[in-house]
Amino acid sequence: MSLLQAKSVTHYFGGLCAVSEFNLDLAPHELVGIIGPNGAGKTTIFNLITGVYNATHGNIVFNSPKVAGDTELVGKTPSAITALGIARTFQNIRLFKDLSVLDNVRIAHYAQVGYSPIEALLQIGRYHAEEERIARNSMDLLAVFKLEDYAEEFSKNLPYGLQRRLEIARALATKPKLLLLDEPAAGMNPNEIMQLMDFIQWIRKEFDLTIILIEHQMRLVMGICERLKVLDFGATIAEGLPKDIQKNPRVLEAYLGEEAVG
Amino acid sequence: MARRWVLPVLLAVGFLLSFAIPQFGLLDLYVQLIIMYVGINIILTTSLNLVNGYMGEFSLGHAGFMAVGAYIASVLTVRVFPASMAVWLFPVAILAGGAAAALVGLVVAIPSFKTRGDYLAIVTLAFLMIVKSVIENIDALGGPRGFLGMDKLTTLPWVFIWTVLSVWVIRNLVYSNFGRGVLSIREDEIASDLMSVNTQQVKLIAFVTSSFFAGVAGGLFAHVLQFINPRVFDIIKTTDILIMVYLGGIGSIAGSILGGTIYTVLLEVLRPLGVWRMVLMPLVLVLLMIYRPRGIMGMREFRWFVPVRDLIASKLWRQAKQKEVGDVPSAS
Amino acid sequence: MTYFLQQALNALQLGSIYALIALGYTMVYGILTMINFAHGDLFMVGAFLCFIAATFLKLPFVPTLLFSMAGVAILGVVIERLAYKPLRQAPRVSAIITALGVGIFLENFTLALNPYPQHIPTLITNTTYTLGGLSISSLQVIIVVLSIVLLILLDLTVRRTMVGMAMRAISWDKTVVPLMGVPMNLVISMTFAIGTGLGGAAGVMYGLAYPVIDPYMGILIGWKAFIAAVVGGIGNIRGAMIGGFILGAVEIMVAAFFPSTYRDFVAFTLLLVLLIFRPYGILGKPRPQKV
Numbered sequence: 001m002s003l004l005q006a007k008s009v010t011h012y013f014g015g016l017c018a019v020s021e022f023n024l025d026l027a028p029h030e031l032v033g034i035i036g037p038n039g040a041g042k043t044t045i046f047n048l049i050t051g052v053y054n055a056t057h058g059n060i061v062f063n064s065p066k067v068a069g070d071t072e073l074v075g076k077t078p079s080a081i082t083a084l085g086i087a088r089t090f091q092n093i094r095l096f097k098d099l100s101v102l103d104n105v106r107i108a109h110y111a112q113v114g115y116s117p118i119e120a121l122l123q124i125g126r127y128h129a130e131e132e133r134i135a136r137n138s139m140d141l142l143a144v145f146k147l148e149d150y151a152e153e154f155s156k157n158l159p160y161g162l163q164r165r166l167e168i169a170r171a172l173a174t175k176p177k178l179l180l181l182d183e184p185a186a187g188m189n190p191n192e193i194m195q196l197m198d199f200i201q202w203i204r205k206e207f208d209l210t211i212i213l214i215e216h217q218m219r220l221v222m223g224i225c226e227r228l229k230v231l232d233f234g235a236t237i238a239e240g241l242p243k244d245i246q247k248n249p250r251v252l253e254a255y256l257g258e259e260a261v262g
Numbered sequence: 263m264a265r266r267w268v269l270p271v272l273l274a275v276g277f278l279l280s281f282a283i284p285q286f287g288l289l290d291l292y293v294q295l296i297i298m299y300v301g302i303n304i305i306l307t308t309s310l311n312l313v314n315g316y317m318g319e320f321s322l323g324h325a326g327f328m329a330v331g332a333y334i335a336s337v338l339t340v341r342v343f344p345a346s347m348a349v350w351l352f353p354v355a356i357l358a359g360g361a362a363a364a365l366v367g368l369v370v371a372i373p374s375f376k377t378r379g380d381y382l383a384i385v386t387l388a389f390l391m392i393v394k395s396v397i398e399n400i401d402a403l404g405g406p407r408g409f410l411g412m413d414k415l416t417t418l419p420w421v422f423i424w425t426v427l428s429v430w431v432i433r434n435l436v437y438s439n440f441g442r443g444v445l446s447i448r449e450d451e452i453a454s455d456l457m458s459v460n461t462q463q464v465k466l467i468a469f470v471t472s473s474f475f476a477g478v479a480g481g482l483f484a485h486v487l488q489f490i491n492p493r494v495f496d497i498i499k500t501t502d503i504l505i506m507v508y509l510g511g512i513g514s515i516a517g518s519i520l521g522g523t524i525y526t527v528l529l530e531v532l533r534p535l536g537v538w539r540m541v542l543m544p545l546v547l548v549l550l551m552i553y554r555p556r557g558i559m560g561m562r563e564f565r566w567f568v569p570v571r572d573l574i575a576s577k578l579w580r581q582a583k584q585k586e587v588g589d590v591p592s593a594s
Numbered sequence: 595m596t597y598f599l600q601q602a603l604n605a606l607q608l609g610s611i612y613a614l615i616a617l618g619y620t621m622v623y624g625i626l627t628m629i630n631f632a633h634g635d636l637f638m639v640g641a642f643l644c645f646i647a648a649t650f651l652k653l654p655f656v657p658t659l660l661f662s663m664a665g666v667a668i669l670g671v672v673i674e675r676l677a678y679k680p681l682r683q684a685p686r687v688s689a690i691i692t693a694l695g696v697g698i699f700l701e702n703f704t705l706a707l708n709p710y711p712q713h714i715p716t717l718i719t720n721t722t723y724t725l726g727g728l729s730i731s732s733l734q735v736i737i738v739v740l741s742i743v744l745l746i747l748l749d750l751t752v753r754r755t756m757v758g759m760a761m762r763a764i765s766w767d768k769t770v771v772p773l774m775g776v777p778m779n780l781v782i783s784m785t786f787a788i789g790t791g792l793g794g795a796a797g798v799m800y801g802l803a804y805p806v807i808d809p810y811m812g813i814l815i816g817w818k819a820f821i822a823a824v825v826g827g828i829g830n831i832r833g834a835m836i837g838g839f840i841l842g843a844v845e846i847m848v849a850a851f852f853p854s855t856y857r858d859f860v861a862f863t864l865l866l867v868l869l870i871f872r873p874y875g876i877l878g879k880p881r882p883q884k885v
Binding site: 314320373376377380381383384385387388389391392394395396398399405406497498501504505508512536537538540541543544545547548551552555556 | 677685690692709817
């Protein structure tokens, strides 16, 4: 039973083809990596899955735990898709900079809140109980990521590594089944990358996640991904096990250029 | 918290004063009038701050919502309600004015789903001009000559009640789930969408609430001035409200109260300067913008307005955790 | 039919004036992403400078025009340096509020110095020509021709000169441009000078066409020109020209066929509808956000 199925997904920006014929059959709990040179269309695929763009052609079907059967994602709004159970982080951190660490996580609970606007305006009904619950949930989540001491700090004041961690915590607050990580190791040294590898494995188990990862750091990719898809200029040029991809001539050519391989 | 009783006590005192002052003539009638205008302006400023300050949009249509509220409320008290009942039905008229303005706010919210920034400014500006033109063309409303006949139903107690109610409701919204949604839209709308925030729903709520209270202010305004015409609700009026928002501080309830009060009072105090009053005021504004671009209380809040839970969230959490574990000091 | 053409001429005249003002908005927006809401009031200052030049200095038309344009341009640069430059890093809306403040200052300062509306003396002998049933005044011709000349000059400057290229570069990336050796502050000042100067020229022409002027005349016209700039696609110079002419056409045509009280209503509704179909204006392009 696939969790996510992308079929012949193609996307054009005006006349430029950013992604062509992307296919993916994702089983639950997999950890799949998407790699390729810059500009290959990797983040575009994340944007297509999460609804930031509507794919020009093709389907993306998701087996959401919240809805019976499969749901077509193309054409849905980003917030609807997130509510179905897909969350993500960003290449360039997109935290709510002028808001506190706690608020960043609380906001991600938006769709789970059980009171109506009227109850909010007058502070009646379920308002107080739900606010309690969300504050507690958020602090619990922050504690899991060892960020609870920073709860009232502005997120922009956090050191880079902690900001990245917060972004993941925030994404997990939406209770996803599928987590998309966009270059989580950007700007990290080899030591930090080792920790990140353990961290990703851990959250996969702890939060019962399926993960798709975009990354340039080969150490991380080869270390934890179960299988890879390699993109170049929007097209999938190779897919398979990491150890096979490492030796694939087309992949080497894409990264290093023709002369380096030949 | 010991301090938490101060605010309700102050409000109770204020409420009593609002009756006592007109009853016993404790203050000059002129001063009472100014206080009423301060209240009305606070409602206008706080409601606009919700959309322009907290949500980071640029809506230029606030005077239009005010106009809708003013006219609906006035038509009700002058033409619809029996004269003897007008005093008792005054709150109904105000609510009706607010509801009508809210309905119009619903319509204006829809373009905000797709456009932001300057384009939304145009849409709201065009809407303002359209409201003005529509009123001018309806003879039953007096057209360009205006509408009169309202009794002076707006009294100090009413202004006090409506001002406190407006500020309280808007503050509740800000510190709720929807208010956090509003803030997240200002910070990063795309990320907000992707973190499950239904941005369309949030924008609707913000616009409708904002325009409702602008309509309430309009109704109160009409019944203290006792005469309204379309020219009162033009771009200059919107500009006045914008200035109050930015003067007091964007994204701040206390800022809105401050801005509304300072602007109204200052303009009165400077009246002897004649036309030079409006030469000095903008200079002060420009200087303020240069040195405090977000306004006096920009994005900061008066502690007593912030819900306790938000102020000490982590402390409360730690206390709850300690109770759970049975007074064992937490490891981290 | 003649009536229609006659109105078309009026539309051309009004449209040229709107186009010149809209250009000022768009140029400043293009370079600083800031809406200079004082622009309409600078237009008003242009009209008053024209009054001063014509009445007290007794200058003929061309020197009056140059005097007014130069005066407004200098004022524009001074305002930019004193009030807008400090706010370049501040949130955009704060700069807009500052601009509103500057505008209010200009209106009331002029009012304080000059409480009564003034009348601009005739600087151009207004002969009416008849062409196949249409009456065309020489004033109309001069206004339209002058506007078109200025617009062409501006278009050439922005597209063909180094200054113009610098302006366009700054509108795309403010941080990198100074690193390339471009004197950014100088270019920004020049942009303001040109944009506001054009507004001043519009003030002169408006003053000649509708000779009674008052300090509040810039408010409504300024807002309308702002709408014209946005309709054309704010930041786009050709868009501002198109937007200005469209607004002029819509206003005159609506006034010609609808009762005068409906004029604003229909005009703004039409513009709103246009924005619904082209949310970024006619020639505007959404700046794509990278996610």
